[in-house]
Amino acid sequence: MTALASRLPLYLDLIRWNRPAGWLLLLWPTLSALWLAAGGWPGLHLLLVFTLGTILMRSAGCCINDVADRDFDRHVKRTAQRPITSGAMGVKEALGLGAALALVAFALVLTTNAPTIAISFAALAITMAYPYAKRFVAMPQAVLGVAFSVGIPMAFTAVRGTVDPLAWALVIGNLFWVLAYDTEYAMVDRDDDLKIGIRTSAITLGRADVAAVMLFYGLYLAIWSWAALQAGLGGAFWLGIAAAAAQVGWHFTLIRGRSREGCFRAFRENHWVGFAVFAGYVLDLALR
Template structure:
């Protein structure tokens, strides 16, 4: 038998589920994790304790994975026309819709089990977070800037973190969510720029299409608004020069991303999106280090 011409073996069921939740692409859940953990530290004025750290870290990973299941089911009829997504397990038919939904529900239930170890307000907010997560994939059919809906979904860990620590959601939490929304608009517009031609052909609405030739300028504006908002809020909480260094590191990365996306090449736009979690890490590191030095 000439094995060189044989078809590659079908992926295992485990491999299909891992591909469904993008297990080998952690950038997605890191984008959710850094602002959530930053909110935890700000709410607690320092280290929030191992219990909440574990709850929010695992909960973020589980809910992002559940969101991937919902997204792939909702977009399966569109994804088959996009080269980058055509081979996703649900889209290709390798994984039945009912299996993907059942797995997503199981992941969401596991995340809810973690939330149950917190308090009543955090539990109540988790239902709103779930509703927004489910709504986002369908927003692309009706909303010209669906990335704004994603921004709320990807930022909702912020008020939940304050609720878990303080038993209340102060104005600071909502302003942090508002600022983080601009970061999500920045990196998800970069992501949308990758698929713009395919999305135009199949009729999907995205910020990259809505912004048109102003897409690059808008992305840089979104970065600026994110860093400005978080900077004002952080300095208002008494954070100092170490926090400023974190913001500067994030701003330097945003400037580098401009060089990647300015010619709108797919490879550059996707690289900018994929490496965006380092922007969030820089801001988080500045907050954590500043608060640790204050406590020392």
């Protein structure tokens, strides 16, 4: 127990415990889908399953990602001191932690239903595949978009037992949001990534990066607005969309100069965009 306690700070650093923006980016679209599928309050059980499951799987994903990227991370200013890259933690230990977190998440999924359990296997496969996408795919952010959207169909199956067209629309819209904020993230490391040969959307898009990010944001908000209208949402929802759109405008001012600081801040604050949309969904459904 003493040995575990001594390693705890490293484990928390590995899973980015002090940087919750990552799991919040996963959580808000998942909970939005959960509320929409349920037509309102989804119940405490599903809320806990999807909230805790999101945190656990994002943490497991960090373990897998840092193992896969350990040889790249030492060449990037922002990641050079991560536990595995710095040598403070071994690969087996990190993978063991990731496996333990994923098993706990799976135990939560087992309390739902068969369709949701089936999708969880696909979610795990995508989580494991994403870290390697940047070696082969010109825009690996699209693969991350799939990984960060899989909670949406799981939310629908957990409530309705099936994935209907509305859920797929939310998935497509969320893919564009992930492309937006993870391109901002990639813009932070563009110089380092060019040196070590990693492929990212920021490199692929070149000088069109800022325009593309704003286009991705616009498509995300447009598709999620369309989905809300299809579900019968009304006035209160538009307050959330307006708040999200205002933040997108602010993000443009942060990234247009392409500074590391501005792009990183835009990425870090993106969870508030997702929260605004989620709040609009919740408020409108509560007032129906």
